[in-house]
Amino acid sequence: KWCEIAGISSEQAAGKGWIDAVHPYDRELLWRKAEQLILSESIGQTEYRFVKSDGTLVWVLGEISAERNSNSNIIGYVGSITDITNNKKLEEAIRYQNLRYDTLLKTSVEGIHILDGKGNLIQANDAFCNLLGYSKEEILKLNVSDWNEFYSGQQFNDELQAILLKPAIFESTMKRKNGTVIDAEISAAGIYFNDHVMIFCSARDITERKKVQKQLTDSETKFRSLYELANDSILLIDPVTYRIIDCNPAASKLLGYDINSIIGKMPADISPALQADGSISEALSEYYLTKSN
Numbered sequence: 533k534w535c536e537i538a539g540i541s542s543e544q545a546a547g548k549g550w551i552d553a554v555h556p557y558d559r560e561l562l563w564r565k566a567e568q569l570i571l572s573e574s575i576g577q578t579e580y581r582f583v584k585s586d587g588t589l590v591w592v593l594g595e596i597s598a599e600r601n602s603n604s605n606i607i608g609y610v611g612s613i614t615d616i617t618n619n620k621k622l623e624e625a626i627r628y629q630n631l632r633y634d635t636l637l638k639t640s641v642e643g644i645h646i647l648d649g650k651g652n653l654i655q656a657n658d659a660f661c662n663l664l665g666y667s668k669e670e671i672l673k674l675n676v677s678d679w680n681e682f683y684s685g686q687q688f689n690d691e692l693q694a695i696l697l698k699p700a701i702f703e704s705t706m707k708r709k710n711g712t713v714i715d716a717e718i719s720a721a722g723i724y725f726n727d728h729v730m731i732f733c734s735a736r737d738i739t740e741r742k743k744v745q746k747q748l749t750d751s752e753t754k755f756r757s758l759y760e761l762a763n764d765s766i767l768l769i770d771p772v773t774y775r776i777i778d779c780n781p782a783a784s785k786l787l788g789y790d791i792n793s794i795i796g797k798m799p800a801d802i803s804p805a806l807q808a809d810g811s812i813s814e815a816l817s818e819y820y821l822t823k824s825n
Contacts, residue, residue, distance in 0.1 A: 537592060537615050539584030555581035555589065562594075569596050579616065591620040642734040643716075649729030651676040651688050663716075663737060665709035679706045695731060696722040706735065715742040767799070774798060 535542055540553045551559055558580040569576040582590045592613040599608045637644055643660030645653055653674050661671050664679055677684035682704070683691060694700065699721035706716045720733045759766060765783035767776050776797050784791045787802050794802060 534613060537590060537613055538582045539588070539590065553582050553584075555583050557581075566596060579620075589617070590615060591617045640734070642736050644732075644734050647676055647731040647733065649692065649731075651683060651692075654730075660735065663708075663714075663735060664706065670709075679708075680704060681707075692722060692729065692731065695720050696724075696729070703738065714739045767794075769799070776802075 535545065538545065538550065538553050540550065544550075544553070551562075554562060562578065562580050565576065565578045577593055577595045579591060579593055582592060584590060593616050594611060594613045596609055596611045598606045599610050601607050637655075637657040640657060641659055643657065643663040645656040645660045648654050653672055653676070656668070656671050658668075661668055664671065666674070675684075676688065699719070701717065701719045703715065703717055705713050707713050715738050716735045717738045718733055718735050720731055722729060722731045724730075759780050762780055763782055765786045766780045767783055768778040769775065770777050776794055776799065779791055779794050781791070784794060787794065789802060
């Protein structure tokens with residue numbers, strides 16, 4: 533079995549021949565470890581690699597122990613190996629996943645944080661600490677209700693059940709350490725891990741975006757008020773189709789049509805065939821519309 537794991541024959545392994553099958557980077561460490569065990573007359577274990585003839589790496593757990601005679605004198609050493617290649621591959625996969633996770637936490641500009649089933653914060657990245665203005669030590673003592681009173685008690689439980697069923701993206705407010713309140717967009721997903729509930733969240737500050745949206749809404753409201761109350765007739769015309777897409781009440785009154793009847797028509801459709809100066813309305817309308825572009 534030893535020869536099968538190491539990938540060499542018993543003849544090749546005889547004497548110190550076996551060391552040639554050990555990975556070059558592991559040989560010196562293995563020799564030092566063996567010497568220490570021999571000098572201390574103890575039993576020891578160490579992990580190292582064999583390189584098979586086809587280049588395949590095999591991780592093993594090697595164990596060495598002294599063989600003694602009836603007088604307890606050491607007459608030799610017995611070594612054994614266990615193939616742990618699959619374990620090593622699993623460990624490497626876990627390390628890689630942890631590296632990816634740690635890198636995401638450290639480099640993400642979004643505030644990544646993890647809650648338990650009671651809303652207690654169990655992990656947070658630097659971006660989330662900066663978002664709320666807490667140190668890492670301070671923030672790990674918080675519950676979600678400390679930065680958002682809405683998510684407490686039964687309300688939190690209701691939201692938790694919904695998130696466990698389906699990940700969600702929503703807007704909320706968050707109270708910072710200094711008492712200021714920011715608007716945030718939250719992405720949340722819940723999972724069961726070892727019979728425990730965990731909620732993975734990311735938060736981004738959208739306070740400025742909300743301010744701009746409010747300013748735009750306010751501006752649109754003001755424009756609509758001026759538009760609706762204006763004494764002058766106003767027609768809004770699509771620059772591509774030249775059809776009317778809206779008009780104000782003053783235009784409806786002047787033209788004698790209700791607003792819905794005007795929308796979708798060409799200007800010439802709601803004009804007399806001839807203007808007062810004898811101009812053809814359709815031709816005149818096309819001229820001005822083309823000129824405006």
